[in-house]
Amino acid sequence: MKHYPFVLFYLFCNVFIYAFQGSFWVYLACFLAFSTVVIWGSFDIGLGYFVNSITHKRTKIKEVALTFDDGPTEFTPQFLDLLREHRVKATFFCIGKQIEKYPETFQRIIADGHTVGNHTLSHSHSTGFLSAAKMTEEIKQCDEVMQRYGNITTPLYRPPFGVTNPNIAKAIKNTRKKSIGWNVRSLDTIINDERKIYRKVTRNLKKGSIILLHDTSEKTYRVLVDLLVFLEDKKYSTFTVDSITNSKKK
Ligand SMILES: [Zn+2]
Structure with missing residues (x-):
């Protein structure tokens, strides 16, 4: 889980390079997509995007x-x-x-x-x-x-x-x-x-x-x-x- 941001960043860089050879809009779309993922990851504690948070207990009882x-x-x-x-x-x-x-x-x-x-x-x-x-x-x-x-x-x-x-x-x-x-x-x-x-x-x-x-x-x-x-x-x-x-x- 901890490596997700880095993997994503790597993928983003690749897309970025391609995008730069392409149109501004492709670049913008990629940038927005990346930002959305990062911001969402920051706020949704259940995703464990930056920190592995405990969100529930594994249990068989009520x-x-x-x-x-x-x-x-x-x-x-x-x-x-x-x-x-x-x-x-x-x-x-x-x-x-x-x-x-x-x-x-x-x-x-x-x-x-x-x-x-x-x-x-x-x-x-x-x-x-x-x-x-x-x-x-x-x-x-x-x-x-x-x-x-x-x-x-x-x-x-x-x-x-x-x-x-x-x-x-x-x-x-x-x-x-x-x-x-x-x-x-x-x-x-x-x-x-x-x-x-x-x-x-x-x-x-x-x-x-x-x-x-x-x-x-x-x-x-x-x-x-x-x-x-x-x-x-x-x-x-x-x-x-x-x-x-x-x-x-x-
Ligand atoms: Zn509070």
């Missing part, structure tokens, strides 16, 4: 992972109450700066027995354009905040916006993280209709699915209320993401 990104926030405590009520453990990919804002909530996530993962210090909108050194800093500084407030270290990393590229791949390697993706996307930060979000998640659920949610709104909380009932009805149990990486070490 189990799924609930993952919550971008917290802790003011909404996180109610998520924790609900999960506790249902005796469900989840994985929280926390942003360093959010931990600094809500250190007690971060400590409660850990105390409640959930798994935490690194989601960078600042979740920068320019994540896709940062240098490998800057990306490494983003991850390391989040690690430091987690250590300071939670006395915890994590091998798990989730790329902000699911974006991966060669610089991010280097940063993941430098910090020895495991990149964690998803195969069920709720789009809960984009879609407003709670029923739509609920349907999107439940429709695509399979054994071993990793579900991407955000503990950043009342809306997602209400989706979770129904989702937990759905999981119980359909006899799904839940796993935390560290159970995949732990069993892989054996």
Whole structure:
């Protein structure tokens, strides 16, 4: 998988040379095709184009992972109450700066027995354009905040916006993280209709699915209320993401 960009680049160079002898439009079409593949590869975490991300668990039993990104926030405590009520453990990919804002909530996530993962210090909108050194800093500084407030270290990393590229791949390697993706996307930060979000998640659920949610709104909380009932009805149990990486070490 890792060599895909290079193979593609090689093929592109060949096409490029031919194209230059041909028309400008052939060149342009090739260039656009190449760019599309690269951009698509950067955003689609399931492709594993630049980084091999874990997107699901290989399992024969009916189990799924609930993952919550971008917290802790003011909404996180109610998520924790609900999960506790249902005796469900989840994985929280926390942003360093959010931990600094809500250190007690971060400590409660850990105390409640959930798994935490690194989601960078600042979740920068320019994540896709940062240098490998800057990306490494983003991850390391989040690690430091987690250590300071939670006395915890994590091998798990989730790329902000699911974006991966060669610089991010280097940063993941430098910090020895495991990149964690998803195969069920709720789009809960984009879609407003709670029923739509609920349907999107439940429709695509399979054994071993990793579900991407955000503990950043009342809306997602209400989706979770129904989702937990759905999981119980359909006899799904839940796993935390560290159970995949732990069993892989054996
Ligand atoms: Zn995020």
